[in-house]
Structures are given as C-alpha cells and as structure tokens.
Amino acid sequence: MINYNEEDGLNSSYTYRLKQDRNGFIWIGSDNGLFRFDGKEFKQYGKNEGLKNVDIISCEPLPNGDIFILPFLNDFAYLKNSRVINLNINDYVKNQFSGSIPKIISNGNKLYLYGNGNPENIFIYENGKVRKIPILLNYRGREFETIKFDFRTNHLYLNQPQKGKILAYNMMTGKEKEIKINPGAIICEKDDLFVFENQGRIDIYQLANAYTIRKIHTYHTKEDVFYGTIDKNNKLWLNIQNGGVLYFDQPLQKSGKKLAEPFKILDEYVINNVLTDQDDNVWFNSRNSGVFFITKTLFANYIRSSVKDNSEYIKAIARDDNHIILGYNKSAGAIIDKTGKIRDINLNKNSKDENKSVYINDNVSIFGLANKIVIYDLLQNRSTELSYNLKTIFPYTRDSVLFCTARSLVLYHLKTGKTTTLLNERVYTALPYTKENLFLGNFSDLYKLNIRTGKKTLFLKGYYFTDLKRLRNNLYVGATNLNGIIIFNDKGIIRKIEKKEGLIDDQIKKIEIENKNTFWASTNSGISRIEFTGTKVLINNFTQTDGLPSNAVAGCVIRNDTVFIGTSKGLGIFSIKKLLTQEKFIHKKVIINSVTIKDHEYYHLNENLTGYTHHPITFNLSFPDYASQGKISYKYKVEGLDNVWQVSSSPKIIFNSIPPGKYLFRVYGLGYNGKQSYISSDLAFEIKPKFWQTWWFKLLLAAIAIVMLSAIINSYLQKKRNKKLEQFYHEKKIAELELQAIKAQINPHFIYNCLNSIKFLLLNEDYEEADNYLDLFSDLIRKTLYYSEKTFMPIEEEATYLSLYLDMEKLRWDEAFDYEIHVSENVSKSWVIPSLLIQPFVENAIKHGISALRNRKGHIMISFDHQDSTLCITIEDNGTGIKNESLTRKNSFGLKLSRKRIKTFQQLFETDISLEIINLSEQKRQGTQVKLYITPYENQNTNLHHR
Known part of the structure; x- marks a missing residue:
C-alpha cells in the first residue's frame, strides 16, 4: 500500500472524492483545491489558478476533456486546456442545493445537477453553459430525499424513508408512482443499482423497470456506514465512520448468490471515497492522511490469498512438506499450514532480535535469531x-542441520538435541556435496571441508557467498554478496550470471530451487527467476509492479505451482504460471498533454503544429502507469532529425534550434522494471524557415550578390581605367615639367651670353678657344635635350652632366669660380635619381651667389652621401648668401620651379624628397647650402633604389 501525501506534492491532508478522466489521470478534491495526478507529479489548481473557492468536494471529467469542478459553496467552474473558467451562476442556482453539493449524473458531455432534497429544478450543464428544467412536483407537506434522475426515461426517483416508499416522478408527463418498499437512507447508487442503509442493514436494490425496484442483496453490519461506492466492476465499497472500508468482492448484479463476507481495509483511517481505476488499481481518499494506493495485482493477492492478514516484515522463510515457516524482523515468527491458517509464534515479547534464518521439519521448528x-x-x-x-x-x-555461526560450524541433531562442533571458525554458508564433504563459505572465500579428517582446502577465492544450493548432480548455485550468481561444480566455476545479463541485482540474498533447470534469486530489488534452456539462460524479474508487497525480498519457497515470497511488507503468494504470463508491455500510451512553441502552448494537437528554427519546442508528457509508482521515464526520438532513441525521466522534452523541415515526434512510456508502453504516441510538426532561410530569399540574396559583385568588378575596372587616365595625366604633366626644365635650364639669357662670348672669341680670332666653347655648348645642349626626356638618371651620369654644365659656366664667367663634385663611397654610382633635379640649384648658386663676388674667387661644392638609409645631395657655394626674404618670397622663380618639380615627383612616384636651404652666414660662414634628401624606395615602375 502506497501513501501519497504532502511530501509527494499532494499539498492537502483532507481529501474528499476521487475521479479518473479518459486519459487515465486521477483527480482529487481536497480542502486545498483540485489535484491532478499522472503517476509521477501532482498538479494543483487553486486560488492562483483562478478558483474562487478552493474547498473542492469533487469533479466530473467529461469526454471532451473538460473537467467540471464542484466546490463546497457551489462556485462552479470548469477546466479547459488546463485553464480555470468560472461559471458565475451562483445567483442562478441560489438555494437550489440545500447548502450542500448537488447530486450529479453525466450523459456524454452533458451533466445533470439537482438538489439532495425536494429539488425544484434540474440544471443541465453543457459546453460551459447552464440551463434548467423546472420540477413541477407538489412538495407541500412532503419531505423527499433525492435518489437519482434517470435521463434515459426522464424519471426522478425520490425517497420518503419516514413513510417507507419511493416516489417515481415522470418529468415529461408529470405522472407520480409510489413504490412501496422500506429502503432506509440512500448510501450510493450507480445505473440501475441502489444501496440503502436501514438500521444496521445494508439493502441493495435493482431497478427492473421504471416503476419496479427489487431487493437483490442484504448485509447486516454493526458498523456505522456513512458513504459508499459502486465501482467500475459493480462491486460495493462501504465507508465506515470509525475508520476503514468494507469491500465486497463480487458484482452486485449476481442476485442469486449471497453476499460473501467483506474485507475490511485500512481500519486505522477514515476513508472518504474509494476509486477502482481503469486498470483495477484501487485508490482510497482519507480524511487526514492523504491518498492510499494499491496495485491491482497486490490487491488481488491480498484478497484472494489463502493466507490472510500477514503484513509483517519477513526476514527468513523456509518450508517442509506440510508447513511454511516465517521469521520476522523481531523475536517472533509464524507457521502456515496447508490450509493457509497462520499460527503466530511469539519467542520473546521484550526482545527485538531479528530472525537470521529459519528451519522446519514436521513438528520441529527452528528460529535462528541474531x-x-x-x-x-x-x-x-x-x-x-x-x-x-x-x-x-x-x-x-x-x-x-548445520548451524553456521560467528565462531564455529555446528551440527545439530533434531531427535536428541545434541550439538557437535565441526569447525572452530566463523562460517557464513555450508552445503554438503558428498557424505563426508562440505562446501564452506566465509566472508571472502569458499572452501572444501572433509568432516572425517577435518582438512580444509581453498576452492574459490574472492567470493562472499550468502547462500548455496544444489541444482542437480554435481551442479551447484551460489548466491554472492556483490558478484551475482555463480554456477559451479566440484572442479570450479562454470559460469556467472550478473545484472548485465538481466539479473535484477548483483547482491543476492537467497536461492530457492524450483527444478533441476530453474531456480529463484531473492534480492533487495525484487526477485529473479532463472531458467536454463540448453546453453541459454532465461531470466524473469518480478517487483512491486507485478504484485510483490515490497521489493525487499528475504527469500521464497515453492509448493507445486505456487511461490511464497517473503518481503519487508508481508508474504506474497503467486501462481508461477500467472506470473510468467503477465504482460511484457504496458497497455497504455504516453499522453502528450500539450506542446509549447516559444511562448504559446497548444492543447488541440490535431491542428497543424508549426514553429520556426529559433523557437524552443517543449513536449509536455504524462504516462499514467500507476503501478510503476512514479518510476517512469520516456523513450523518444524525432524522425527526420535524429533516429537515435533517447531516454529521459523528465516529463518535459525540450528541443532547441531544430532546422526547417517536417518531423515526427515519437515517444514510448517506460515503467518500473523497464516495461514499455505497447505502442508509441506520435505527433507530427513542422519547423518553418525564417524569411532568410527560404529559397526565394536565397535566390534574391544570390541575385544581390551577383549585382554587388558586378558593381565591385565594374568599380575595380573603373578605378583601373581612372588610374590609367591619371597616369596619362601625370605623364603629360612630366612632359610639361621636362619642357619647363629645359626652359629653366637653358634660358635665353644664358644662350645669348654664350653666343656673345663665342662671337667675341671669333672677332679676336681666338679660334681655338671659340672652338672649345662651341664643343662644350653643343655637348651640353645635346645632353640636356637627352635627359629632359628621361624621368631618372644614374648618379654617375648626373655628376658628368653637372661637370659639363659647370665647365660651360666657368668659361662664361671667365674662371670666376672653382667647383668640386664628390660621390661618397657609401653611394653606388648606379643608383638613379630624378633627372635634371640638381642643375637648377647649381645655376642659382652661380647666379645669386658667385656672380656677386668682387674680392674673392667663388667655389661650388656638390656632394652625394648616404646617411641612415637616406641619400643626401648637398650644393654649397661661398657666395654672398641667400637672404631670408628670398627664401620666403613666393615669386622666386628658381625656388618655385624646384619645389614644384619635387612635389610632382612625390605625387607621381611616391618618392619622399625633402628640400633644405641654409644661409651659412647664420653659422658664421659664407655662402648658401642646399640639401636634398631622398628616402630609400623601391618601385617597380621607376627602378629607384636606395639600398
């Protein structure tokens, strides 16, 4: 018997009525709201869920899935899709139900509600609406107790216990018919059966036709019966005021058979209501102790067992041909004879010593206490x-018999009562395999002992045997504390049977032999039946779900086809044949209560379920297999996503980020001991793609990508064309600069002076000097024209060109100055620099520095040096020096031209060229110094190299 209370989630001690809906859920009315139980969790509906009144007497589950709720003060409501909807009809039904809850009868989704005494109307509830049919019966001077309304014939049956008659009233015709019987007070009714209590007598009547009621059973009792129930099997339960419930184990319609004595159950508790569920499990609503539950098999075993009233904690069990002996978890035990009669043996009322082992042989019973x-x-x-x-x-x-004790192995003679010590050692197990030889087990090993010689030999090392039995000739079964079952002969181990092969547990307490191929193994997790079929082993496991009073099994004994199993909650008696023919599957399906997609919960699962990839999907499940006592899990998979079965104990199965597609969710229920529901529950759903996952969006994206790629390619090609145009423009600019350079370097005044000098030499008939002058002039003009077409020129050629130019100027200025051109060893003469870049600065040195000298000879120094990865070109003269205003004057033609050329080169070739002009007079020297710095650079287009 299982007791569900606050610790299990039933947050109420006082419970009223029990109901079961079409899905198998158990509904419990209580003083703290309405509870739904699915075998694993209690779900509460109270004030927070919307109930105006939480004192719920009962409810009526309807075929459409709604739950009609009957509170104590008629604040009627109903549940639809787990949502409380209040009817707000109190004024409509005011004073109709005599301050109590109404009687109620269902017809499909239609409910008929009416008062318990002198009803004025019959109220009809259907699909959230209530209407009434007036009862036109004249009650003046008459007090009636309502029995029932029969909607099939439209007859209302009213009881007048004071006058000993029942009134049948036709609602359609108004006809009244008195039925003269003396029924007493109504206890309960169902269909055409009525149960009355009449001064210590329980009378059961059956409605033969609309106006004929006949008594079919009578039961006399001294118990004070206050309520009753006719269950789904038409068997009667009577609730007793002082505690307990009476159960009549026969259908009431069998009128020819006298009612057998009832079974009294739970006499320590006041039971308000009893429910026999769809699987014939039984539920008991108690007044202050929650809900009690007993499985069908265990209840049937209790009711039909030949051994009655045994629920002791059994620690040991044995038998002989005529008896079964039980040893309890105290200094007591019992003997059961063949008729099932129990004889209690109290060994010591004041001792709590438990039984370790028991034995019986005819009239000699042995209780081995601690x-x-x-x-x-x-x-x-x-x-x-x-x-x-x-x-x-x-x-x-x-x-x-042999006594295995903490200090010795003792032989006890049953007839004489004498003892003989065979071995002075701690012994746990013993089994004779020949007349003089024993197997002996201690805490860790198994030995062979010769009784005659006293010789002990180690046989199997490392096994703690708790029991030893002979299966057949030279084949033995050993139960171990941690290693399952060992099958061996006198030579050694033949095979092991462990949990991984299907054994219910590896910790075995006792072995019981059924036949030469079959034995039973008792454990704290249930009991296993092991059968050898050739070389294969067939294992069947049995637990509480199969009807055992408890999974803690101390041992068992077998008599013919019956196995007697001693457990911590009493003796279980079973037909072996029936145990083996029990269903291997659970004839239930998983209930998919709802599906939550994102924030919306769907209850109507026949609709198309759709979501999107980023929406989490939750399947809310229940598997109302109450025999599993909460040990429920789910085996599931999503076909189309993953074909591997997963197992979860949670009733909420959550999926995240499922790719778009159509899927099928399949789930099986798994009960205790691994039994599976006979069929899966399936639900199809679809994950729709977001707009960016659709084919048309991908096509649009591809088109946009193509357009963008085309735009990028076009932009690249346009830039390339623009670059070519820009290059063309720069080349044109270079050409212009080259022309400006020619113009700047070979100015008309210079040519004019040169030609006058040549003329002067010719007039003086100095033909040789004139000839030299003309050679230099022509050579300079030729090189100038040549280099003006080049962008770059080697340093060596630049030095040669400057030397030619300076020689020309020396002739012109009549040797008024000297010059030097120095190229450092750090500078490679093959390095290239911008062509004709230095000459304008040399011309400025002569024109503005040297030409003004009167009292000293001029000197020009040109040097090429390499410093810190930079080429430094210096032009220095000893002339009059340049003035500050000349440096800042914007219209200085020479400086303007030089700076423009430098800037143009920088733009065209990304060459870093900087110009520095120094007045040496500020350093207490004479003349001007010009420095050009060209940074290291390598350009494929210019071939300009600086290290």
Missing part, C-alpha cells in the same frame, strides 16, 4: 534455546 537459536516444538508448544550468534541454518541429513 543472538540465540530457539528450537520450538509445535506439538508441545515448548521451546529450547541455544546460545549461538547465528548466520544461517542449512539442512544436512533427515535428522540433522
């Missing part, structure tokens, strides 16, 4: 005590 052994004579009701710290008892011969 600190002593009690030999109990069943005929003489006399006991004898032996002072041993017992571990186990093993049969040896017909007249003797």
Whole structure:
C-alpha cells in the first residue's frame, strides 16, 4: 500500500472524492483545491489558478476533456486546456442545493445537477453553459430525499424513508408512482443499482423497470456506514465512520448468490471515497492522511490469498512438506499450514532480535535469531534455546542441520538435541556435496571441508557467498554478496550470471530451487527467476509492479505451482504460471498533454503544429502507469532529425534550434522494471524557415550578390581605367615639367651670353678657344635635350652632366669660380635619381651667389652621401648668401620651379624628397647650402633604389 501525501506534492491532508478522466489521470478534491495526478507529479489548481473557492468536494471529467469542478459553496467552474473558467451562476442556482453539493449524473458531455432534497429544478450543464428544467412536483407537506434522475426515461426517483416508499416522478408527463418498499437512507447508487442503509442493514436494490425496484442483496453490519461506492466492476465499497472500508468482492448484479463476507481495509483511517481505476488499481481518499494506493495485482493477492492478514516484515522463510515457516524482523515468527491458517509464534515479547534464518521439519521448528537459536516444538508448544550468534541454518541429513555461526560450524541433531562442533571458525554458508564433504563459505572465500579428517582446502577465492544450493548432480548455485550468481561444480566455476545479463541485482540474498533447470534469486530489488534452456539462460524479474508487497525480498519457497515470497511488507503468494504470463508491455500510451512553441502552448494537437528554427519546442508528457509508482521515464526520438532513441525521466522534452523541415515526434512510456508502453504516441510538426532561410530569399540574396559583385568588378575596372587616365595625366604633366626644365635650364639669357662670348672669341680670332666653347655648348645642349626626356638618371651620369654644365659656366664667367663634385663611397654610382633635379640649384648658386663676388674667387661644392638609409645631395657655394626674404618670397622663380618639380615627383612616384636651404652666414660662414634628401624606395615602375 502506497501513501501519497504532502511530501509527494499532494499539498492537502483532507481529501474528499476521487475521479479518473479518459486519459487515465486521477483527480482529487481536497480542502486545498483540485489535484491532478499522472503517476509521477501532482498538479494543483487553486486560488492562483483562478478558483474562487478552493474547498473542492469533487469533479466530473467529461469526454471532451473538460473537467467540471464542484466546490463546497457551489462556485462552479470548469477546466479547459488546463485553464480555470468560472461559471458565475451562483445567483442562478441560489438555494437550489440545500447548502450542500448537488447530486450529479453525466450523459456524454452533458451533466445533470439537482438538489439532495425536494429539488425544484434540474440544471443541465453543457459546453460551459447552464440551463434548467423546472420540477413541477407538489412538495407541500412532503419531505423527499433525492435518489437519482434517470435521463434515459426522464424519471426522478425520490425517497420518503419516514413513510417507507419511493416516489417515481415522470418529468415529461408529470405522472407520480409510489413504490412501496422500506429502503432506509440512500448510501450510493450507480445505473440501475441502489444501496440503502436501514438500521444496521445494508439493502441493495435493482431497478427492473421504471416503476419496479427489487431487493437483490442484504448485509447486516454493526458498523456505522456513512458513504459508499459502486465501482467500475459493480462491486460495493462501504465507508465506515470509525475508520476503514468494507469491500465486497463480487458484482452486485449476481442476485442469486449471497453476499460473501467483506474485507475490511485500512481500519486505522477514515476513508472518504474509494476509486477502482481503469486498470483495477484501487485508490482510497482519507480524511487526514492523504491518498492510499494499491496495485491491482497486490490487491488481488491480498484478497484472494489463502493466507490472510500477514503484513509483517519477513526476514527468513523456509518450508517442509506440510508447513511454511516465517521469521520476522523481531523475536517472533509464524507457521502456515496447508490450509493457509497462520499460527503466530511469539519467542520473546521484550526482545527485538531479528530472525537470521529459519528451519522446519514436521513438528520441529527452528528460529535462528541474531543472538540465540530457539528450537520450538509445535506439538508441545515448548521451546529450547541455544546460545549461538547465528548466520544461517542449512539442512544436512533427515535428522540433522548445520548451524553456521560467528565462531564455529555446528551440527545439530533434531531427535536428541545434541550439538557437535565441526569447525572452530566463523562460517557464513555450508552445503554438503558428498557424505563426508562440505562446501564452506566465509566472508571472502569458499572452501572444501572433509568432516572425517577435518582438512580444509581453498576452492574459490574472492567470493562472499550468502547462500548455496544444489541444482542437480554435481551442479551447484551460489548466491554472492556483490558478484551475482555463480554456477559451479566440484572442479570450479562454470559460469556467472550478473545484472548485465538481466539479473535484477548483483547482491543476492537467497536461492530457492524450483527444478533441476530453474531456480529463484531473492534480492533487495525484487526477485529473479532463472531458467536454463540448453546453453541459454532465461531470466524473469518480478517487483512491486507485478504484485510483490515490497521489493525487499528475504527469500521464497515453492509448493507445486505456487511461490511464497517473503518481503519487508508481508508474504506474497503467486501462481508461477500467472506470473510468467503477465504482460511484457504496458497497455497504455504516453499522453502528450500539450506542446509549447516559444511562448504559446497548444492543447488541440490535431491542428497543424508549426514553429520556426529559433523557437524552443517543449513536449509536455504524462504516462499514467500507476503501478510503476512514479518510476517512469520516456523513450523518444524525432524522425527526420535524429533516429537515435533517447531516454529521459523528465516529463518535459525540450528541443532547441531544430532546422526547417517536417518531423515526427515519437515517444514510448517506460515503467518500473523497464516495461514499455505497447505502442508509441506520435505527433507530427513542422519547423518553418525564417524569411532568410527560404529559397526565394536565397535566390534574391544570390541575385544581390551577383549585382554587388558586378558593381565591385565594374568599380575595380573603373578605378583601373581612372588610374590609367591619371597616369596619362601625370605623364603629360612630366612632359610639361621636362619642357619647363629645359626652359629653366637653358634660358635665353644664358644662350645669348654664350653666343656673345663665342662671337667675341671669333672677332679676336681666338679660334681655338671659340672652338672649345662651341664643343662644350653643343655637348651640353645635346645632353640636356637627352635627359629632359628621361624621368631618372644614374648618379654617375648626373655628376658628368653637372661637370659639363659647370665647365660651360666657368668659361662664361671667365674662371670666376672653382667647383668640386664628390660621390661618397657609401653611394653606388648606379643608383638613379630624378633627372635634371640638381642643375637648377647649381645655376642659382652661380647666379645669386658667385656672380656677386668682387674680392674673392667663388667655389661650388656638390656632394652625394648616404646617411641612415637616406641619400643626401648637398650644393654649397661661398657666395654672398641667400637672404631670408628670398627664401620666403613666393615669386622666386628658381625656388618655385624646384619645389614644384619635387612635389610632382612625390605625387607621381611616391618618392619622399625633402628640400633644405641654409644661409651659412647664420653659422658664421659664407655662402648658401642646399640639401636634398631622398628616402630609400623601391618601385617597380621607376627602378629607384636606395639600398
């Protein structure tokens, strides 16, 4: 029996009525709202969910999925898609139900509500609306107790217990018909069955036709019955005022058969209501102790067992041909005979010593307690005590047994009561395999012991055996504490059977032999039946879900086709054949309560379910397999996404970021012990793509990409064309600069002076000097024209050109100055520099510096040096020096031209050229110094190299 209370989520101790809906959910009315139980979780509907009144007496589940709620003060409401909807009809039904809840009967999605006494109207609820049919019966001077309204015949049945009759009233014709019986007070009714209580007598009536009611059963009781229920199997339950419930285990329609004595259940609790669910499990609503639950198999075992009223904590079990002996978790036990009669044996009322092992042989029973052994004579009701710290008892011969104790192995003779010590060591298990030889087990090893010689030999090392049994000739079964089951013969281990092969647990407590190929293994997790079929092993596991009173099994014994299983909650008695023919699957489906997509929860799952990739999807599940007692999980997969089955114990299955597509969600329920629902629950849904995931958007994106790529290519080509145009423009500009350079370097005044000098030499008939002058002049003009067409020229050629120019000027100025051109060793003469860049600065040195000298000879120094990766060209004269206003004057033709040429070169060739003009008089020297700095640069187009 399972008790659900506040610790399990049933946040109420006082519960009223129980109902079950079409999906199998259990609904519980309580003083703290309405609860829904799905086998794993309690869901509460109270004030926070919208109920105006949380004192809920009952509810009525409807075929359309709605739940009609009946509070104590008639604040009627109903649940639709898990949402509370209040009806607000209190004024409409005011004073109609005599301050109590109405009687209610259902017809599909239609409910009929009416008062318990002298009803004035019948209210019809359907799809959230209420209407009424007036009852035109004249109640004057008459007090009636309402029995029921039969919507099939439109008859209202009213009870007059004071006059001993029932009135049948036809709502359509107004006809009244008195049925003369003396029924007493109505207890409960269902369909055509009525149960009345009449002065200690329970009378059961059946409606034969609209106006004929006949008594079919009577039961006399001294119990004070205050309520009753006719369950789905038409069996009667009676609730007793002082505690407990009476159960009549036969259908009430069988009128020819006398009612058998009822079973009294839960007599320590006041039970308000009983529900037999769709699977024949039984639920009990208690007044102050929550809800009790018992599975179908366990209840059937309790009701139909030949052994009654045994729920003790069993620690040991054994049998002989006529008896079964039980040892309890205290100094007591019981003997069960073949008829099922229990004989309790109280060994010591004041002792809490538990039984370790028991044994029975005819009239001799042995209870092996923790600190002593009690030999109990069943005929003489006399006991004898032996002072041993017992571990186990093993049969040896017909007249003797072996005591395995904490200090020795002792042989006990049943007839004489004498003991013989065979070995002075701690022994846990023992089993004879020949007349003189035993297997002996201690805490860690198994030995062979020869009783005659006393020789002990190690046989199997590293196994703590808790039980040993002979399966057949030279084949033995050993139960171990941690290693499952060991199958061995006198030579060694043949095979092991462990949990990974299907055994319910690896910690085995006891072995019981069924036949030469089959045995049972008891554990704290249930019991396993192991059967050898050739070389294969067939294992069947049984737990509470199969009807065991508890999973903590101390041991079992077998008699014919019946297995008696001792557990911590009493003795379970089962037909082996029926156990083995139990369903391997659970005949239930997983309920998909709703699906939440993003923030919207869908309840109507026959609609098309759609979402988007970024929407999380949650499947809210239930698997109402109550026999599994909450040990429920789900096996699921999404076909189209992943074909691998997943298992989760959570009722919420969540998926995130599912790619667009159509999918099928499939889920099985898994009950306790791994049983699976017989069929999957399937739900199709679709994940739609966002607009950027659609084919048309991808096509548009591709078109945009093509357009953008085309634009980029066109832009690149346009830039390339513009660059060519710009290059053309710069080349044109260079040509212009070259012309300006020619004009600047070979100015008319210079040519005129040169020609006058030549004329003067010719007039003086100095033909030789005139000839030299003409040679220099022509050579200079030729080189100037040549280099003006070049963008760059080597330093070596620049030095040669400057030397030719300076020689020409020396002739012109009549040797008025000297000059030097020096190229440093750090400078390669093959390096190129902008052509004709230096000559204008040399011309300025002569024109503005040297020409003004009167009292000293002029000197011009030109040097090429390399400093810190920079080429430095210096033009220095010892002339009069340049004035500051000449430096800042914008219309200075020479400086303007030179700066313009430098800027043009920088723009065209990204060459860093800087100009520095220094007045040496500021340094207490004479003349002017011009410095040109050209940074290191390598350009594929110019071939300009500086290191």
